[in-house]
Amino acid sequence: MNQQIPQVSSTLSFQDKLESTLVRWGIGRMDHTVEPGIYAVGNPNQDSPVLISANYKLSFDALRKELKNINAYIVVIDTKGINVWCAAGKGTFGTEEIVNRLKKVGLDQIVSHKTIIVPQLGAPGVAAHEVQQQTGFRVVYGPVRASDIPAFLKAGLKVSKEMRQVRFAFIDRLHLVPLELTISIKYLLLLIMTFLFVTAFSPTGLNWNPAINLLLAYLAGTVLGPLLLPWLPGRSFSVKGIFTAFIAISIAAHFNIIGVTKREMSAWLLIIPAISSFLLMNFTGSSTYTSLSGVQKEMKIAVPLQSTALVLGSILWIITKFI
Amino acid sequence: MDNNQVYLKNVATLKLDVTKCIGCNRCIEVCPHEVLVMEDKKAKIVTLDACMECGACAKNCPTKAITVKSGVGCAAGIINGILRGTEPTCDCSDPGSCC
Numbered sequence: 001m002n003q004q005i006p007q008v009s010s011t012l013s014f015q016d017k018l019e020s021t022l023v024r025w026g027i028g029r030m031d032h033t034v035e036p037g038i039y040a041v042g043n044p045n046q047d048s049p050v051l052i053s054a055n056y057k058l059s060f061d062a063l064r065k066e067l068k069n070i071n072a073y074i075v076v077i078d079t080k081g082i083n084v085w086c087a088a089g090k091g092t093f094g095t096e097e098i099v100n101r102l103k104k105v106g107l108d109q110i111v112s113h114k115t116i117i118v119p120q121l122g123a124p125g126v127a128a129h130e131v132q133q134q135t136g137f138r139v140v141y142g143p144v145r146a147s148d149i150p151a152f153l154k155a156g157l158k159v160s161k162e163m164r165q166v167r168f169a170f171i172d173r174l175h176l177v178p179l180e181l182t183i184s185i186k187y188l189l190l191l192i193m194t195f196l197f198v199t200a201f202s203p204t205g206l207n208w209n210p211a212i213n214l215l216l217a218y219l220a221g222t223v224l225g226p227l228l229l230p231w232l233p234g235r236s237f238s239v240k241g242i243f244t245a246f247i248a249i250s251i252a253a254h255f256n257i258i259g260v261t262k263r264e265m266s267a268w269l270l271i272i273p274a275i276s277s278f279l280l281m282n283f284t285g286s287s288t289y290t291s292l293s294g295v296q297k298e299m300k301i302a303v304p305l306q307s308t309a310l311v312l313g314s315i316l317w318i319i320t321k322f323i
Numbered sequence: 324m325d326n327n328q329v330y331l332k333n334v335a336t337l338k339l340d341v342t343k344c345i346g347c348n349r350c351i352e353v354c355p356h357e358v359l360v361m362e363d364k365k366a367k368i369v370t371l372d373a374c375m376e377c378g379a380c381a382k383n384c385p386t387k388a389i390t391v392k393s394g395v396g397c398a399a400g401i402i403n404g405i406l407r408g409t410e411p412t413c414d415c416s417d418p419g420s421c422c
Binding site: 123141164168236237291292293297 | 328329330331332334335336349352353354355356357373374375376377378379382383385392393394395396397398399400401411
């Protein structure tokens with residue numbers, strides 16, 4: 001029977017790694033699916049552990065590369081090509097799909113035990129007790145990070161406290177920076193073009209300084225903010241974004257591009273924090289610890305202030321160019 | 324440092340009806356931020372401000388002792404929801420804007 005189960009390697013190929021790098025830069029990010037079904041790693045038998053995964057290629061790869069010298073089955077469920085955590089939030093990584101997929105692959109014919117290992121980050125979509133009622137398989141929640149799986153298996157499916165905790169370390173945030181940089185770039189370019197257009201028609205002529213100021217504001221929200229996150233004052237991300245804006249403003253002031261008149265400087269003192277604060281607020285979606293209620297509360301105050309500051313600042317800046 | 328990444332104070336909607344708790348430990352297993360602990364065979368909320376409202380504990384509670392208004396803690400998702408007139412969503416029908 002095992003001959004019918006496709007084998008996958010626990011070693012990632014050059015192409016796997018290349019795809020993963022491209023995805024980090026937002027290239028073809030949503031276009032990486034794995035065919036749902038059961039896969040064999042090593043030479044599993046009827047006693048081997050069964051691990052459930054999403055059909056997003058990066059999730060699947062992250063799991064299989066940790067299974068060196070381990071014999072196991074991976075059951076890939078159909079999450080529409082979305083990673084475990086996001087799919088669990090939507091419910092596509094969920095009870096129903098697990099129940100159906102276990103029946104479809106005939107897991108009870110393949111293994112003799114009654115345990116499946118579900119990634120802990122899938123728990124928002126899965127009711128363990130309902131899976132057991134409907135399939136007879138007991139759900140054991142595995143560690144948050146796939147790298148802890150060998151230790152978890154060795155310990156007899158025991159998860160330490162450490163393995164349960166979601167972290168958001170510097171390196172995790174660094175991994176997110178490329179995507180933060182690319183995801184809103186079109187809005188930045190549009191804004192820069194508008195500002196350059198205005199200077200081109202102003203009496204002083206085309207001037208690149210506004211473009212640099214806008215770029216600094218953008219970097220303050222998409223690079224500095226994510227990297228410095230825990231050290232920035234305040235709990236809400238929009239407040240943290242004001243502090244990174246101060247760094248951007250200091251740099252602009254140091255290079256004398258923040259404007260010559262007090263009025264122009266005031267305009268940038270409104271525009272730069274508005275942009276940086278808004279962009280860092282959007283980083284809540286990439287962070288691992290913000291709640292819906294919290295973000296809603298933060299936005300109720302922040303969004304009106306950010307939009308007012310941006311509009312007022314822009315009007316003020318246009319006025320300085322023509323008066 | 325990683326442990327004190329807490330968000331806004333007193334906003335999380337997580338609630339526990341301790342009288343319904345049967346001490347099965349599932350909520351503690353699934354919580355990514357150690358919000359709950361087991362004390363005298365009953366679950367207890369200890370760090371409410373660390374709750375990110377993912378809903379894993381409520382979903383896995385066999386007696387429905389836990390309630391939480393779960394959803395995406397994501398500003399772009401909330402804006403998305405307002406624009407579409409739906410609940411906050413990081414719906415992926417628009418490729419490239421997904422969580």
